Amino acid sequence: MLGWLDSHAHICSKEFDEDLDIVINNIKENNITKVMIICSDLNECEKAFDLAKNDKRFDVAVGLHPIDQKDLTKEDYDRFYMYAKNKYVKAIGEIGLDYHWHNDNKEEQKELFIKQIELAKQLDKPIIVHSRDAMQDTFEILKKYKIKGVLHSYSGSYEMAKEFIKLGYYISIAGPVTFKNARILKEVASKIDLDKLLIETDCPYMTPVPYRGKRNEPMYVKHTGKYICELRNIDEIIFQKQIHNNYETLFNSN
Numbered sequence: 001m002l003g004w005l006d007s008h009a010h011i012c013s014k015e016f017d018e019d020l021d022i023v024i025n026n027i028k029e030n031n032i033t034k035v036m037i038i039c040s041d042l043n044e045c046e047k048a049f050d051l052a053k054n055d056k057r058f059d060v061a062v063g064l065h066p067i068d069q070k071d072l073t074k075e076d077y078d079r080f081y082m083y084a085k086n087k088y089v090k091a092i093g094e095i096g097l098d099y100h101w102h103n104d105n106k107e108e109q110k111e112l113f114i115k116q117i118e119l120a121k122q123l124d125k126p127i128i129v130h131s132r133d134a135m136q137d138t139f140e141i142l143k144k145y146k147i148k149g150v151l152h153s154y155s156g157s158y159e160m161a162k163e164f165i166k167l168g169y170y171i172s173i174a175g176p177v178t179f180k181n182a183r184i185l186k187e188v189a190s191k192i193d194l195d196k197l198l199i200e201t202d203c204p205y206m207t208p209v210p211y212r213g214k215r216n217e218p219m220y221v222k223h224t225g226k227y228i229c230e231l232r233n234i235d236e237i238i239f240q241k242q243i244h245n246n247y248e249t250l251f252n253s254n
């Protein structure tokens with residue numbers, strides 16, 4: 001049962017169209033025991049459900065991403081609600097705020113975020129939160145809703161991470177923790193409570209050292225995991241066990 005897990009992977013996106021079978025084989029051969037497949041494009045959902053149906057290591061999350069929200073139609077919303085109820089969908093996400101790519105529609109982003117939090121509450125599913133250059137607004141919204149979730153590919157400060165943890169959130173660390181100049185992220189990864197920590201690839205992006213610059217895939221999560229074990233001076237098996245407990249507590253305890 002022990003191995004690594006990837007709490008955030010876009011493996012049904014078009015970047016993997018050509019060789020998804022190889023990527024899945026790599027997942028198995030490298031003993032990646034859990035992969036949360038994130039569907040940001042609704043067209044990815046059916047493929048993800050098929051994978052989850054055939055192999056218990058795959059879970060699915062679906063959410064309307066703040067970056068795409070300008071083009072959403074009524075049909076998109078209807079499809080989203082239908083998929084969100086699917087039994088393989090273990091979380092609503094990624095959802096949230098992104099002021100890096102768009103800062104001219106903050107109110108609309110907040111509205112879409114809150115709408116999906118309310119849906120997650122109704123369905124009794126946790127949320128996977130994307131927050132870029134929007135930490136304070138993200139915090140203000142999450143403070144108002146009692147719901148379980150994770151801040152994915154976390155990029156804020158250690159002090160802020162502690163505040164999210166106080167609200168009950170998990171913090172998920174991606175490949176950039178292995179980058180030389182990632183001083184703040186290294187601090188977060190080494191100091192936050194172990195029982196609130198998750199790891200992820202956010203593939204196809206964010207590839208950890210020593211594969212930085214290449215397309216990312218779930219098997220590379222072990223480089224991030226091993227790196228955090230070194231930072232924290234903790235045994236890999238103990239760390240893996242805790243990360244699996246965290247994953248199950250967050251996504252599978254309903």
Ligand code: NI
Nearest residue numbers: 008038094202
């Ligand atoms: Ni993502």
